[in-house]
Amino acid sequence: MKSSRELGSYFPSWILADTFDRTLDYSFPDGGSVFNEEQERFLRSYAEEERNNKIKECQNIKQVHGNEIVLIKKDVFKSELVKKNISQDRLKAADGIITDFVDLPILIRTADCVPVFLFDEKFKVVGLVHAGWRSTHLGIVKKAVVLTCDEYSSEPDNIRIVFGPAIRSCCYEVGLEFKERFDNSVFERDGRYWFDLVKENIHQLEGLFPQGKNLFDCGICTCCDERYFSYRREGALAGRNLSIMMIKGE
Numbered sequence: 143m144k145s146s147r148e149l150g151s152y153f154p155s156w157i158l159a160d161t162f163d164r165t166l167d168y169s170f171p172d173g174g175s176v177f178n179e180e181q182e183r184f185l186r187s188y189a190e191e192e193r194n195n196k197i198k199e200c201q202n203i204k205q206v207h208g209n210e211i212v213l214i215k216k217d218v219f220k221s222e223l224v225k226k227n228i229s230q231d232r233l234k235a236a237d238g239i240i241t242d243f244v245d246l247p248i249l250i251r252t253a254d255c256v257p258v259f260l261f262d263e264k265f266k267v268v269g270l271v272h273a274g275w276r277s278t279h280l281g282i283v284k285k286a287v288v289l290t291c292d293e294y295s296s297e298p299d300n301i302r303i304v305f306g307p308a309i310r311s312c313c314y315e316v317g318l319e320f321k322e323r324f325d326n327s328v329f330e331r332d333g334r335y336w337f338d339l340v341k342e343n344i345h346q347l348e349g350l351f352p353q354g355k356n357l358f359d360c361g362i363c364t365c366c367d368e369r370y371f372s373y374r375r376e377g378a379l380a381g382r383n384l385s386i387m388m389i390k391g392e
């Protein structure tokens with residue numbers, strides 16, 4: 143089991159952030175949304191290896207292609223954590239997680255949708271967003287940035303965003319209705335329509351990050367690059383690529 147390690151250069155040393163390749167399948171064939179014991183044990187040991195510290199929990203969400211975001215603030219949750227296990231929230235239906243908690247791995251799963259990594263350099267906050275076309279249409283990444291700014295007195299200047307492995311316009315053929323939904327990011331090639339999911343997200347962030355400042359794209363296409371699971375290439379039974387993010391602290 144290994145991560146691509148291709149994303150490491152985008153992040154400062156206080157962050158653990160990665161998208162795993164297909165040697166690690168994080169799909170839940172039974173339709174569940176909770177990691178099984180073996181998966182959770184692996185994730186904790188992976189994070190502990192990086193951190194050299196005991197990891198108690200992983201934060202998972204039930205992804206529903208919406209625009210809900212789970213916020214886990216340490217000043218709110220610190221006492222709560224003692225009273226009730228934080229994992230009770232793991233079933234929450236959402237497509238994004240934001241936290242300033244140290245040593246709490248946050249996780250999302252994708253197979254062509256884009257994993258969006260967000261972090262605030264100044265206030266040490268991290269966020270992970272699962273952005274398929276539906277969540278993108280609902281503006282989930284911009285919502286995550288605004289939420290981070292509101293909750294942590296941050297501003298876009300301190301925030302950096304990295305777009306991980308996702309299906310690209312080389313492979314993402316769509317119908318004419320996408321042209322109406324995403325006029326800036328659908329183009330014609332050989333009489334067919336192709337959607338650029340990352341470009342659409344960058345377009346939506348233009349007002350907060352003029353000229354794409356602080357936005358970084360790894361450029362990997364999950365449909366072209368067979369190291370990754372791809373719904374478009376492999377169909378409904380495709381596995382899921384796991385993305386992880388964690389604040390390593392001091």
Ligand SMILES: [Zn+2]
Pocket residue numbers: 309310311312313363364365366367
């Ligand atoms: Zn491609």
